[in-house]
Amino acid sequence: MKTRCFLLLLLITSYSYGQLGFCTGSKGDPIFFENFGSGNAFGPALPATYTSYTFVSGLPNDGQYTISNRTNLNAAWHNAPDHTPDTETNGANGRSLVVNASFTAGEFYKRSVTGLCINTTFEFSAWLMNVYSPSLGSCAGTGIPVDVTFEIWDATETTLLKTGSTGAINGSPTALWQQFGLTFTTFPGQTSVVLKMKNNGVGGCGNDLAIDDISFRSCGDPATIASSLSTSPIFEACLGNVPAMIPLSVAISNATPHVFQWQQSTDGTNWTDIPGEISSSYNLPGPGSSQYVRVKIAQDASNLSNPYCYTLSDYYHILIYRIPPAPASNGDRQVCSNDSFELSVIGAANWYDAPAGGNLLLANSDTFTPTVAGSYYAEASLPNISCVSATRTEVKLSVFPQPIVGLDxxxxxxxxxxxxxxxxxxxxxxxxxxxxxxxxxxxxxxxxxxxxxxxxxxxxxxxxxxxxxNTPVISNIDTTNGIITIEVTQPGDYEYSLDEIMYQDSNFFPNEISGIKTAHVRERTGCGFDSEVFSLIRMPEYFTPNGDGYNDTFDVAGLSYFPKATISIFNQYGKFLKMLTSGNPEWNGTLNGKLLAADDYWYRVDLGNGKIFIGHFALKR
Structure with a gap:
């Protein structure tokens, strides 16, 4: 007897701490949903069979509960609305069940859930919040944690179908709703269960919770539809190329026996059963327009007619495209050989070099740039599918040569x-x-x-x-220091000469003797000529009257060309010493028969034609 009790206790303990988990497959509509209503007032109280706790219209103490649209009933609790404040039947002010745990751990909520489907897997879920806010510091640390066990029993409460515990839910700095759930399967003939919620913690500072949005919904195994004609859940074809049959099959991850009902829809929203199609495969007759196909799935045939008792596969989409019309041309092109050769049509097209067959030149483009003139053909095409227009649109390119004008x-x-x-x-x-x-x-x-x-x-x-x-025009002839510089009024490609025989690029002539001379300037390519007569007196820079027969006199060569010219010689103090003329052009460096000292002397030249210039020379002994 003790052994049997121990085994029973072990079994119940094992169930009590089973794993929570959600449905991983498709889900039906909620067959049961409890959101505790809406409104600003407290309550109403739950039926007496639902809980052993006491209802209060206000702040619940240990072992008490209330139903409220806010959780800030205690200064140490979060100020938060229910889990779905904006999706309740009456909009805002949705309510939740707020529970202050009893000092003694144990059951605080129990109710029967009826109208379930036989032989069906269901998902139970509920949203929980630890309403204590540790930031207020009313309890030590995060307070006593919330820890709730969910149990699903048969209607007689003798068989435990599934159980699971949330584990410790500590108080958090902000209000945090968390969803917990588990799955269970009804037996053949079973349409109701009993839901129990048990508090695993004790009363005291903390272990205060809110519960909302309790639901039961059918849970199907993940199911997908596939076809040997496509690697994706979409079959695409061009009208006229649709096969007579499209083989479809539904794949389910769970090997548990299922029953099926295939459905079809033209819009993906409104669905109708396909009569007689109740196996895991279906050969869809090739349709003439796009449509959707899915499968209703249940574990019992009686459940296929109850929308709360079956689940649905992912849908399979059959896309049937109309044959596109031939593209509209943007016009033939007549271009010059130096222009762009781009041809274009309206809409993406495949480009060929023949009205039928031929070579594909470019795919899926509304423009094409050929390299030579000629006719090209655009075929309308739908992307990623073999669906083309019945005819092709001809677009001609004419290329005219650009006139050849020669080099600049x-x-x-x-x-x-x-x-x-x-x-x-x-x-x-x-x-x-x-x-x-x-x-x-x-x-x-x-x-x-x-x-x-x-x-x-x-x-x-x-x-x-x-x-x-430019035609050369002499503007000035400079003879400073005996160097001839011929200046012109405007720049040009000129050459210069003093004898009209030998021309040079430079306008400088540094080593000419004194005399009457003519400056010549001509434009190099023959665009004009100019000349001007000028006089040049080239004065000696020094002389050495030492009787050696070389450079013994200050002699102005060419002075005879200027019969009216006079040259006056002065010492450095301005004393007049000698005057030279064309008839007497030399000086031997004496004054009144006496030799003058080696020194620097000055001269003043008056050519007798209005031109006067001065300079200096050296007497060396």
Missing amino acids: VETSFCENKTVDLDAGISGVDYVWSTTEISKIITVRTAGIYTVTVTKDGCSNVRTFSVVQK
Whole structure:
């Protein structure tokens, strides 16, 4: 007798701490749902058979409960609404069952659930919250935890169908609803069960909870529909290519025997049973339009007519596409050889080189860029499926050559002259940047000129860079220190000469003797010439009157060219010493027969034509 009692106790203990878990397959509509109503007032009280706790309209103490739309009945409890405040029948102010655990652990809620389906797996679930808020510090730590055991018994309360415990639910800083559930299976002929909730903790500071949204719903094993014609739950075909039969089968993870009823729908919302199709496979006659197929699944045939007693497979989608019309063309293209060759149609298309058959050039694009002129054909196509238009749309590409205008031109003209610019191609239309429209134009201003030539709608541009060659005009001839510098009024490509025979690039002539000279300047390509006569007096920089026969006199060579010229010589203090003329062009470095000292001396030259200049030289002994 003691052994039998021990085994019974072991069995009950094993059930009491079984594992919780949710339905992993498809779920039916709730056959039972308790949300404790809605409203701002407390209650109403539960029937006396539901609980051994005492109902109060306010804050429940240990061993008491209430039904309220808020949980902040105690200053140490969370201020939270019920689990689904916005989805109750009357909107906000939904209620939940608020329980203050008794000092003695034990059952606090029991009720019968009727109308269940026979031989069916159900999911029981409920939402729980530990209403104590540790942040308020009313209890030690997180307070006494909530720990609830759920038990599902047969109607006679002699057979325990399933049990499971939540384990410790500690108080949390914020209000936290948690869902717990378990699954069980009714026996043949069984349509009701008894739900019991037991408190595993004791009363005291903590172990206060709220319960809401208790539900029972049928639980089916995961079920999917597959077809040998598709690797996905979608079968796609083009109208006209639909097979006579589409083989379908439903696969269920659980080997438990099931009963089936195939259904079909045109919109995925409204479903009808397919008469006679009650096996795990179904050969669907090839439809002429899109539709959905699914399977009702139960563990007993009597449950197939009760929406609360069966579950549903995932649906299988049959997509039937109409044959698309041939794409509309955006027009034939007539382009120039330097333009883009892109052809286009409205909508994605496959491009071919023939009206039928031929080579596929590009798939699934509304544009195509060929490399040569010709006719190309666009076939409407649905993506990822063999469904094409019955005909193809021809799009022609005509390519006209771009006129060949030759290389750009660099040319020049002489100042105050003109130059002709020739487009260089005949039989085309011309538009110059000057707005002239002839093949040849005459310009008289330097700059960049362009001509656009057009034939068959195709154009090309030729550019002319025109430079003016300036005519040289001598503006000044500088002979400072005996160095001749020929200056002109404006820049140009000039060359210079003093004898009109030998020309040079430089306008400097440093080693010329005194005399009457002529400066010559000419533009290198023949655009003008200028000349000017000038006089050059080249003064010695020093002389050495020491009687050696070399450089003994201060002699101004070429002074004879200037008969009116006079040269006055002074010492460094400005004392006049000697005057030289064309008839007397030398000085021997004496004054009144006496030798003057080696020193620096000055001169003043007056050419007698208005030109006067001064300078200095050295007398060395």
